Amino acid sequence: xxxxxxxxxxxxxxxxxxxxxxxxxxxxxxxxxxxxxxxxxxxxxxxxxxxxxxxxxxxxxxxxxxxxxxxxxxxxxxxxxxxxxxxxxxxxxxxxxxxxxxxxxxxxxxxx
Numbered sequence: 196x197x198x199x200x201x202x203x204x205x206x207x208x209x210x211x212x213x214x215x216x217x218x219x220x221x222x223x224x225x226x227x228x229x230x231x232x233x234x235x236x237x238x239x240x241x242x243x244x245x246x247x248x249x250x251x252x253x254x255x256x257x258x259x260x261x262x263x264x265x266x267x268x269x270x271x272x273x274x275x276x277x278x279x280x281x282x283x284x285x286x287x288x289x290x291x292x293x294x295x296x297x298x299x300x301x302x303x304x305x306x307x
Contacts, residue, residue, distance in 0.1 A: 212226045213226075214226055214229075223300060223301045223302075224273065224301065226303070227273060227301055227302070227303045228268055228271075228273055228276060229268075230303035230305065231273065231276040231277065231279075231280065231303065232263055232266070232268045232276060234280060234285065234305055235253075235263060235276065235279050235280055235283065236263070236264060238280065238283040238284070238285060239260075239264075239283070242283065242284075246260045246261055246264065249283075252282055252283060253278075253279040253282045253283065254278070254279075254282060255271075255275070255279065259271065
């Protein structure tokens with residue numbers, strides 16, 4: 196990563212994945228899960244749902260919705276997060292293509 200000094204503070208340019216920058220395991224999965232949760236939060240607000248109503252619609256307990264709204268989604272799989280979006284009225288499209296590198300990457304693209 197590129198480093199520079201700004202106002203006497205060393206700054207690093209991000210790779211685009213803060214989880215990878217922090218050298219966390221499963222950084223790509225964490226980035227995808229974060230993107231899914233961001234979309235879920237947007238959908239809940241756009242639909243004007245309470246946490247209780249959102250929980251019922253998504254088929255998960257209200258405390259998990261509360262955790263999600265606070266950024267805690269470690270106990271929910273990518274598949275469950277996609278199911279939550281489906282239940283909130285969103286389509287999910289998964290696209291598979293040959294990778295340019297020996298090991299492929301997992302990415303999330305949204306249209307909202």
